[in-house]
Amino acid sequence: MSESARASVVGQRYLPRDRESFLDAQQRNRRATWRISFLCLIAAVVMGIPLALIITPLLYAVLLISADIINYFSPLPPDFWQLASEFARFGVVALNWLLQHKPADPQTLGIGAAVMLLPGVLLSVSLWLGVSLLFRRNGVGGALLALNAREPNQNQLKELQLVDVVQEMAIAAGVTPPRVMLIDSPGANAAAIGSSPADARVIVSRRLLDDLSRDELEGVLAHLLASIGNGDLRIAFRITAVFETCGLLVAIVNSPFGPRSRSVLWRILRYCFVRGEDSGAKEAAAVADLLARNVTLDSDDIDQFFDSAGKKRSRLRAIRNFIFSPIFFTNTAMKLSLWFFSSAVLGPSIALLWHTRQYLADAAAVQLTRNPDGLANALQKLNEEPGEVPGGDWASHLFIVSPKRSDHKVSGVADKCQQQVLAQAWAASQQETGTTTVQAAPADFRPVQGEFANTFRAALAGDTQARVRLRAAYQAVAAADPAFAAQMPNPDDFFGAREGDAVSIARLRGPRAAVMQRKTQAQDDQASSISSVSMLGFHPSVKRRLKRLTRMGAHVELAASKSKAWIVLLVLGVIFAPLFLLLIALFLLLIAIMTMASLAFLVVWLAVIHQVFMLLPHR
Amino acid sequence: MEVSPGLVALAVAVAALLWIIAAFNGLVALRNRVRNGWAEIDVQLKRRHDLIPNLVESVRGYMQHERSVFEAVTQARSQAIAAGGDVQQRSAAESVLTTALGQLFARVENYPQLRAVESVQLLQEQLTSTENRIAFARQFYNDEVTKYNTVQSTFPRSLFAGLLGFSPASMFTALDADRANVQVKV
Numbered sequence: 027m028s029e030s031a032r033a034s035v036v037g038q039r040y041l042p043r044d045r046e047s048f049l050d051a052q053q054r055n056r057r058a059t060w061r062i063s064f065l066c067l068i069a070a071v072v073m074g075i076p077l078a079l080i081i082t083p084l085l086y087a088v089l090l091i092s093a094d095i096i097n098y099f100s101p102l103p104p105d106f107w108q109l110a111s112e113f114a115r116f117g118v119v120a121l122n123w124l125l126q127h128k129p130a131d132p133q134t135l136g137i138g139a140a141v142m143l144l145p146g147v148l149l150s151v152s153l154w155l156g157v158s159l160l161f162r163r164n165g166v167g168g169a170l171l172a173l174n175a176r177e178p179n180q181n182q183l184k185e186l187q188l189v190d191v192v193q194e195m196a197i198a199a200g201v202t203p204p205r206v207m208l209i210d211s212p213g214a215n216a217a218a219i220g221s222s223p224a225d226a227r228v229i230v231s232r233r234l235l236d237d238l239s240r241d242e243l244e245g246v247l248a249h250l251l252a253s254i255g256n257g258d259l260r261i262a263f264r265i266t267a268v269f270e271t272c273g274l275l276v277a278i279v280n281s282p283f284g285p286r287s288r289s290v291l292w293r294i295l296r297y298c299f300v301r302g303e304d305s306g307a308k309e310a311a312a313v314a315d316l317l318a319r320n321v322t323l324d325s326d327d328i329d330q331f332f333d334s335a336g337k338k339r340s341r342l343r344a345i346r347n348f349i350f351s352p353i354f355f356t357n358t359a360m361k362l363s364l365w366f367f368s369s370a371v372l373g374p375s376i377a378l379l380w381h382t383r384q385y386l387a388d389a390a391a392v393q394l395t396r397n398p399d400g401l402a403n404a405l406q407k408l409n410e411e412p413g414e415v416p417g418g419d420w421a422s423h424l425f426i427v428s429p430k431r432s433d434h435k436v437s438g439v440a441d442k443c444q445q446q447v448l449a450q451a452w453a454a455s456q457q458e459t460g461t462t463t464v465q466a467a468p469a470d471f472r473p474v475q476g477e478f479a480n481t482f483r484a485a486l487a488g489d490t491q492a493r494v495r496l497r498a499a500y501q502a503v504a505a506a507d508p509a510f511a512a513q514m515p516n517p518d519d520f521f522g523a524r525e526g527d528a529v530s531i532a533r534l535r536g537p538r539a540a541v542m543q544r545k546t547q548a549q550d551d552q553a554s555s556i557s558s559v560s561m562l563g564f565h566p567s568v569k570r571r572l573k574r575l576t577r578m579g580a581h582v583e584l585a586a587s588k589s590k591a592w593i594v595l596l597v598l599g600v601i602f603a604p605l606f607l608l609l610i611a612l613f614l615l616l617i618a619i620m621t622m623a624s625l626a627f628l629v630v631w632l633a634v635i636h637q638v639f640m641l642l643p644h645r
Numbered sequence: 646m647e648v649s650p651g652l653v654a655l656a657v658a659v660a661a662l663l664w665i666i667a668a669f670n671g672l673v674a675l676r677n678r679v680r681n682g683w684a685e686i687d688v689q690l691k692r693r694h695d696l697i698p699n700l701v702e703s704v705r706g707y708m709q710h711e712r713s714v715f716e717a718v719t720q721a722r723s724q725a726i727a728a729g730g731d732v733q734q735r736s737a738a739e740s741v742l743t744t745a746l747g748q749l750f751a752r753v754e755n756y757p758q759l760r761a762v763e764s765v766q767l768l769q770e771q772l773t774s775t776e777n778r779i780a781f782a783r784q785f786y787n788d789e790v791t792k793y794n795t796v797q798s799t800f801p802r803s804l805f806a807g808l809l810g811f812s813p814a815s816m817f818t819a820l821d822a823d824r825a826n827v828q829v830k831v
Contacts, residue, residue, distance in 0.1 A: 191774075194777045200685075200789070
């Protein structure tokens with residue numbers, strides 16, 4: 027029943043000394059960007075060391091096997107084998123020092139560390155650069171196709187207004203105006219997409235135009251243009267490339283096992299060399315999506331490969347499994363460490379960086395419009411119904427408010443039209459019972475929600491008048507919109523369930539199960555977005571953004587923070603923090619063991635293969 | 646190792662020279678932004694001149710009795726165009742045009758059937774947008790002027806900015822005529 031609490035809280039007010047000018051706010055956020063970039067760098071190093079430890083041996087394995095094969099056909103000079111054993115010795119010294127604390131002189135140790143780490147680091151960095159270059163080529167075309175974006179129609183008042191506002195904001199910012207595209211999605215949202223200011227596009231959903239006033243639209247577009255002007259698109263592009271590289275690494279390691287990973291790799295290869303216009307762009311979007319999806323822990327390929335149940339158990343399979351088993355450990359170690367470090371270390375720091383960029387764009391938007399109220403009201407409106415944008419999951423971090431559904435909503439009340447129906451029904455029910463009701467404008471649903479919650483509680487407690495009123499409201503909804511009423515639970519069922527009527531309970535359960543199913547499905551659909559990779563969301567909470575806007579002079583009513591919730595969270599945190607830390611430690615241990623196992627198996631495996639080659643008669 | 650005073654002096658002189666070059670280039674960049682801002686205001690004023698004949702044509706048929714308003718708008722427009730490059734005259738003429746347009750829109754409010762016509766709505770939106778653009782262009786210009794003047798007049802750039810030929814730019818202020826015309830007509 028937090029809805030009613032929200033409706034009655036008194037707005038927090040700011041004293042003049044709490045005020046902050048938009049210029050100061052921008053400067054503060056710029057400084058914060060530097061600090062957090064440094065944090066991201068540290069996170070990348072922390073993530074890179076274990077990854078390099080896993081990748082490097084694999085590289086050496088590939089190198090050695092190919093050397094063996096070449097050696098078989100035309101013998102390599104003995105110097106080469108000398109060099110290889112020298113290299114191996116450095117690695118062994120470093121590992122002995124690490125695992126068994128054998129003393130070693132720093133120079134050998136340094137070279138050993140370089141031998142163990144550098145190739146992996148170089149490979150990752152070059153893959154990252156490659157991925158960036160690859161996806162930069164096609165720009166935003168594929169994304170626009172995926173979103174089904176269209177040009178605005180300038181003969182329509184609202185859409186002309188959009189084009190005009192973009193021009194105005196570009197003038198205010200002193201930049202060349204980006205192109206605007208519209209998407210006809212039911213959710214209200216807007217985003218700036220692209221890989222650089224030069225190919226930036228602003229996409230706006232048609233619904234947003236209908237919901238927001240001109241001032242609010244101005245605020246939203248000022249935010250997007252400021253974000254483009256601040257170079258956020260480049261940052262976002264690099265972030266995406268990081269996650270795509272992680273996915274690519276997983277795909278490469280998986281490729282001996284699974285057809286799915288192979289097909290991803292094949293598609294990337296084909297995409298590198300095929301230069302089509304539209305189809306290429308679409309392919310880029312699809313491939314990027316596949317890569318981003320790869321970082322998550324589920325990969326059926328490898329399970330399918332080793333899971334021999336239900337298939338014919340043949341000797342060939344057994345041999346194959348044996349041959350590939352060291353790579354299985356490598357694969358698992360890599361996936362575990364990628365998943366762990368990207369969701370708990372690198373992801374959150376990147377998300378923090380992105381939060382700062384959003385705050386910065388908000389402050390810059392205030393500078394452009396000199397009207398903090400426009401953006402603040404727009405954020406508030408959009409937050410009530412964060413628009414889901416079909417086909418926009420991959421870029422959810424680029425939208426002005428998080429496109430996911432927020433928990434602020436009353437479940438089942440999906441959109442404005444339905445809210446309006448409910449509000450009217452509620453007003454109509456008042457006449458039947460003669461109770462006083464809140465006079466709410468159709469646009470503002472909150473007072474109705476609060477009153478509804480109170481009446482509902484009273485009705486459940488046994489208040490007959492409240493029950494009559496709920497029934498009247500339900501019938502009014504049924505008269506106005508039968509389809510909507512069918513989705514809604516009948517109030518009589520609640521009263522029946524209260525008295526223990528089994529039929530009513532069953533009738534209540536049905537729709538509820540459907541709602542739960544829809545929810546899990548929605549979660550599944552969002553699994554591919556980048557922001558799901560990180561534990562921390564990529565969007566700062568709208569409440570915090572509104573707070574900052576209020577400090578810059580916006581007049582919005584902020585809900586006072588609920589101190590009790592904080593206390594509960596704190597207590598829970600104190601109890602669970604040691605457990606959580608233990609869990610993390612265990613996980614790190616698991617990763618370390620996996621890495622060591624993969625290394626050990628790989629060494630044995632390589633030695634065997636090498637010996638086999640040596641035993642073969644040379645030509 | 647002994648460092649000769651001559652070498653130190655040379656190093657300092659080179660550093661100072663490099664700094665002056667950087668400061669000079671920075672000032673030139675700012676000056677260009679200021680000029681660009683001024684040009685943008687000009688572009689938007691021109692856009693308004695171009696839109697006016699369309700507007701007048703599309704509403705004239707509905708408002709036969711308002712000949713004086715149309716004449717005021719048309720005359721103000723031609724005077725603004727005739728004013729040319731002189732900033733003072735130009736600003737005065739433009740503010741007269743703003744007033745005339747405001748009166749025209751106030752009259753349009755009296756014709757409900759006209760307000761419902763889509764093409765008129767679109768034109769009105771375009772003119773609103775143009776007014777906004779002029780305002781935002783002024784805002785941008787003034788911001789850039791503030792930056793430029795601050796950089797110029799703060800120590801130590803203030804020592805040589807004048808010598809290198811930089812002079813403070815003037816802000817775009819609302820003219821007296823503009824201020825006098827801020828009356829809300831109900």
